[in-house]
Amino acid sequence: DIQMTQSPSSLSASVGDTVTITCRTSQTITKSLSWYQQRPGGAPNLLIYAASTLQGGVPSRFSGSGSGTDFTLTISGLQPDDFATYYCLQSYTTLSLTFGPGTKVDIQ
Amino acid sequence: EVHLVESGGGLVQPGGSLRLSCTTSGFTFNDFAMHWVRQTPGKGLEWVSGLTWNSELIAYADSVKGRFTISRDNAKNSLFLQLNSLRPEDTALYYCAREVYDPTGDHSHFDYWGQGTPVTVSS
Numbered sequence: 001d002i003q004m005t006q007s008p009s010s011l012s013a014s015v016g017d018t019v020t021i022t023c024r025t026s027q028t029i030t031k032s033l034s035w036y037q038q039r040p041g042g043a044p045n046l047l048i049y050a051a052s053t054l055q056g057g058v059p060s061r062f063s064g065s066g067s068g069t070d071f072t073l074t075i076s077g078l079q080p081d082d083f084a085t086y087y088c089l090q091s092y093t094t095l096s097l098t099f100g101p102g103t104k105v106d107i108q
Numbered sequence: 109e110v111h112l113v114e115s116g117g118g119l120v121q122p123g124g125s126l127r128l129s130c131t132t133s134g135f136t137f138n139d140f141a142m143h144w145v146r147q148t149p150g151k152g153l154e155w156v157s158g159l160t161w162n163s164e165l166i167a168y169a170d171s172v173k174g175r176f177t178i179s180r181d182n183a184k185n186s187l188f189l190q191l192n193s194l195r196p197e198d199t200a201l202y203y204c205a206r207e208v209y210d211p212t213g214d215h216s217h218f219d220y221w222g223q224g225t226p227v228t229v230s231s
Contacts, residue, residue, distance in 0.1 A: 044203075
């Protein structure tokens with residue numbers, strides 16, 4: 001099974017900051033990685049797919065990069081709505097998917 | 109507009125059973141693979157099970173294999189999850205999610221999610 005790590009597990013930031021979250025996989029997954037935002041009490045919401053493609057309707061301050069085993073999600077100019085938990089998901093193996101443990105972004 | 113609505117959750121004793129449903133609308137259901145994902149209280153997301161549009165390929169997380177059964181009824185635009193031999197550690201909010209597959213890049217992702225149905229396993 002493909003193992004996932006995310007770092008940091010949590011971070012504190014201020015409105016306007018740029019934050020970067022990293023996701024690493026135990027084996028290469030090419031670009032089969034997506035990023036999700038989950039606000040308290042809500043369902044996950046797709047932000048980025050195929051490692052770097054922005055989902056329609058998602059603000060351009062979100063960006064993704066990486067391939068192989070190392071991936072990053074960057075939020076440039078943090079907004080109040082962005083304080084949430086972020087998860088990566090690998091979909092390299094058909095019907096055997098794994099989420100990262102999550103990164104909680106708090107207001108500093 | 110795409111909608112996924114889960115139902116069937118509730119309180120059940122250890123060893124008991126439940127059947128979860130996910131009723132969908134707003135898209136051609138039999139064009140998509142579908143999945144169940146769960147989230148234990150205050151914890152992260154765990155993929156539980158998924159199946160292809162025609163149910164030919166089905167997979168489960170090791171934690172539920174042999175106890176849970178996923179199925180779908182394309183005529184009714186619905187996805188199901190039969191939960192048997194339930195354990196306290198199965199307590200979670202269960203989401204259904206639609207998978208989008210891009211054959212050109214050979215990758216997929218979940219573009220729509222329901223709001224979840226809660227399952228509590230306790231005596």
